Amino acid sequence: MAKTNVRYLCSECGWTGPKWYGRCPECGQWGTVDEFHEARPTAAARRGGAGASSRASGPGRTARTQAAAVAESAATPITQVGTDDVARIPTGFSEFDRVLGGGIVPGSVVLIAGEPGIGKSTLLLETAGNIARAHAAQGGTVLYVSGEESQGQVRLRATRIDAVEPNLLLAATTDLATVLGLIERERPTLAIVDSAQTIVSQDVDGISGGSTQVREVASALIDVAKTLDVPVLLVGHVTKDGSIAGPRTLEHLVDVVCQFEGDGETALRMLRAVKNRFGPTDEVGCFDMSGEGIEEVTDPSGLFLSSADGSDGDGAAVEGTCVTFTLDGHRSLPIEVQSLVTNSVLPTPRRAANGVDANRIAMLVAVLYRHGHVNLLGNDLYISTIAGGLAKEPACDLAIVAALAGAAKHAPIPRTTCAIGEISLTGQVRPVPRLEYRLREAARLGFATAVVPRLRRRVEIPGLAVVQVDTLKSALGVLL
Structure with missing residues (x-):
């Protein structure tokens, strides 16, 4: 020791x-x-002698375990450094590539974090199968190291999601030296370690998953990735509050940090880049979880909308619904807000919200009463979105208020009309960021009318009538 x-x-x-x-x-x-x-x-x-530990004795061992090694290359002026693009490795998922900035960069270390059972291992195993299939002709291999499952268990999951390839190598171990030795011996196209909290180094003290062990494991994997130019996908656990387990320095050490999110009651999964040294951090990838594995959703526009015609089955329009557009990264997603207004029999009226900020609902109800002349203070209010969508952005205020007012007055809003805008306490409809981008997405999906805040410059969207309003009262007059 x-x-x-x-x-x-x-x-x-x-x-x-x-x-x-x-x-x-x-x-x-x-x-x-x-x-x-x-x-x-x-x-x-x-x-750097032979008496070092077992993981420091192999060829190509990193400078981390040879601390006294002298740098062989001198510093180079930045003007003489080449700007050739690095050939990225496609993952087989266009949504995954979008989040990573175009694919996996050789020699990079990507940390994938998410709650238990969200689908991290399934996503990475299917990615391993895609890369192994694409590099089979060139003789490339993919190494999948599992510290949580046996080889037989991983094979069962690979069979279910159709990720069985002859050049996909499986290893079940929790010893860091063994993992590093496998990467050095095989020199794979991609290495996947599942997970950082289960791998243990014999060179340091501490229990598995502790701060000491996690930091040592991550540092060793980063060293071998940079030295051998082998990309490593590293799975990380999260704590109860959703943050990545282990020391915060773990996120600073790796090149890319991705969060795999989703609601356990729905099949929708979102992959977000929290940190990315090789691309943007505002991209979002959409996936659909099923019994056969994970499928990418390249156009998630219809996920958060109900029936295409918005009718109740008899051809009549449904009251209490309004569509808005929210930004998630570079994507503009339509969100349908539904509301139900009933007479309350309780001393304190009930407010139930799903996918909407409950505190903001209380503020909007007060603004609607004061400036929209619609009294809902004594009613039970139920507000929800479709399919787990989130309408917590301030730009969704106008749609929420319109849905509530439509439900209270029994006045349905046309299905081809959307509302985008933030509402202030003075009853003003305020501008929102990237409004033109939202309007173009609305036109692409077939919306005919958009009620928006007053614009500083004229915006013309083919096929979409843009109605500009200044106050909540005028907006409700147009919508209802």
């Missing part, structure tokens, strides 16, 4: 110090400072 230097590490901000504190002196969080055993390389490892 290597000698260790006891220090204390904050799992929230990454602060380190020689003394324990109940409250982190850097970020001010309570209970986040834990003991951290920082490993020191042995003398043999510093000399």
Whole structure:
């Protein structure tokens, strides 16, 4: 066992110090400072000799385990550095490639985090099958290392999602030295480690999944990825509040951090880039989870809308519904807001919201009463979205108010009309960012009329009538 230097590490901000504190002196969080055993390389490892540990003895071993190695290449002026584009590796999912910025960069380390059972392992195993299938002719291999399942269990899942390929190599181990040795020996096109919290290094103290072990495992995988130019997809667990488990420095070490999100009651899954050194961080990938695996949804526009004609089955329009457009990354998604207004028999009227911010509903009801002359203060209100969509952006205010007013006055809003705008406490309809982008998406989906805030410049969208309003009262006059 290597000698260790006891220090204390904050799992929230990454602060380190020689003394324990109940409250982190850097970020001010309570209970986040834990003991951290920082490993020191042995003398043999510093000399790069044969007496180093097993993971420092293989060919192509990283500079991290050969700390005394002298840099072979001098610093180069930035003007002399080539600008040739790196050939990215397609994942087989256009949505995954979109989030990564065009594909997997060789030598990069991508951290995929998400709640248990959300589909992280399924997504990566299917990605491994796609890459193995695409590189079979060139003799490339894909290495999938599982620290949570046996080889037989991974094979069962691969059979179910049609990811069985002869050049897809499976390994079930929790030893870091074994993982690094497999990557060095096979030199795969892609390596997947599932997960960082299950792999254990014998060179440092600490339990599996602890801050010490997670940091050591991530650092070693990053070293081998950069040295051998092998991309690594690393699965990370999350805590109860949804943040990535382990020290916060883990997110700083890797090149890309992706969050795999979704509602357990629906099949929709969203992949978001929280950090990306090789592309934008405002891209979102949409996937559909099924029994046969994960399928990408290249056009999610119809996921959050009900029937195409908006009728109740008898041909009559449905009251209490309104469509708006919200931004998720670079995408503009239509969200249908539905509301139900009933007479209350309770001392305190009930407010139930699903997919909408409940605090904002209380504010909008008060604004609707004061400036729209629609009294809903004594009614039970039920507001919801379709298929787990989120209408929490301020640009959805006008659609929420229109749905509530339409339900109260029994006045249905035409299905081909959408409403976009933020409502202030003074009853004004305020502008929203990237409005023209939303309007073009509305025109593409067949909407004929859009009620929007007053624009500073004239916007003409073919096939879409843009109605500009200043106040909530005038907006309700147009919509209802």
